[in-house]
Amino acid sequence: xxxxxxxxxxxxxxxxxxxxxxxxxxxxxxxxxxxxxxxxxxxxxxxxxxxxxxxxxxxxxxxxxxxxxxxxxxxxxxxxxxxxxxxxxxxxxxxxxxxxxxxxxxxxxxxxxxxxxxxxxxxxxxxxxxxxxxxxxxxxxxxxxxxxxxxxxxxxxxxxxxxxxxxxxxxxxxxxxxxxx
Numbered sequence: 001x002x003x004x005x006x007x008x009x010x011x012x013x014x015x016x017x018x019x020x021x022x023x024x025x026x027x028x029x030x031x032x033x034x035x036x037x038x039x040x041x042x043x044x045x046x047x048x049x050x051x052x053x054x055x056x057x058x059x060x061x062x063x064x065x066x067x068x069x070x071x072x073x074x075x076x077x078x079x080x081x082x083x084x085x086x087x088x089x090x091x092x093x094x095x096x097x098x099x100x101x102x103x104x105x106x107x108x109x110x111x112x113x114x115x116x117x118x119x120x121x122x123x124x125x126x127x128x129x130x131x132x133x134x135x136x137x138x139x140x141x142x143x144x145x146x147x148x149x150x151x152x153x154x155x156x157x158x159x160x161x162x163x164x165x166x167x168x169x170x171x172x173x174x175x176x177x178x179x180x181x
Contacts, residue, residue: 009066013059020055023048078148085113087123087146090154094145098137108135 027048030041088109095105112134116123119130124146131138144150155161159169 007066009062013062016055016059020052023052023055082124082148083122085116085123087148087151088113090146090151091123091142093154094142095135095137100135100137 027045030044030048034041091112092102092105092109095108096102100108112123112126112131115130115134116126119126124143128138128140128142131142145154152161152163156165159165
């Protein structure tokens with residue numbers, strides 16, 4: 001329907017990745033165990049290579065079109081990022097930082113999420129009393145830890161959501177694109 005805005009083109013690109021990986025596996029299997037000279041088996045490499053090339057080029061063209069025309073709704077993205085207990089892992093990490101073993105933190109957070117669901121609220125809307133009913137380790141600083149900025153900042157490993165890591169990855173990608181031209 002024309003009013004729908006599903007990312008169909010990117011879903012198709014995602015699907016094409018399986019096809020390209022399949023071509024790679026077929027090519028690797030064909031080449032497995034061949035001696036170092038040309039063999040008749042090598043006739044079978046062309047279909048995989050050409051199909052992968054064509055599929056990848058087309059997928060990159062579609063992706064470029066999407067990226068050139070996409071617009072983001074910041075408010076909607078923020079709402080989606082702060083609902084649905086997306087910060088439950090951060091709550092478990094918070095409890096671990098307070099000294100609780102992760103296995104116990106995981107179980108505790110599961111109970112806290114169930115309590116939030118029963119009250120029809122998000123984790124950061126629970127009272128301190130509600131949190132403390134499940135763990136005495138929870139203190140007033142839990143609200144800061146569960147906030148979107150702090151949740152993003154906490155993920156500092158490679159590929160994480162910490163703003164400085166995201167900016168660094170974007171800068172490196174921009175540089176690679178400039179070098180490719």
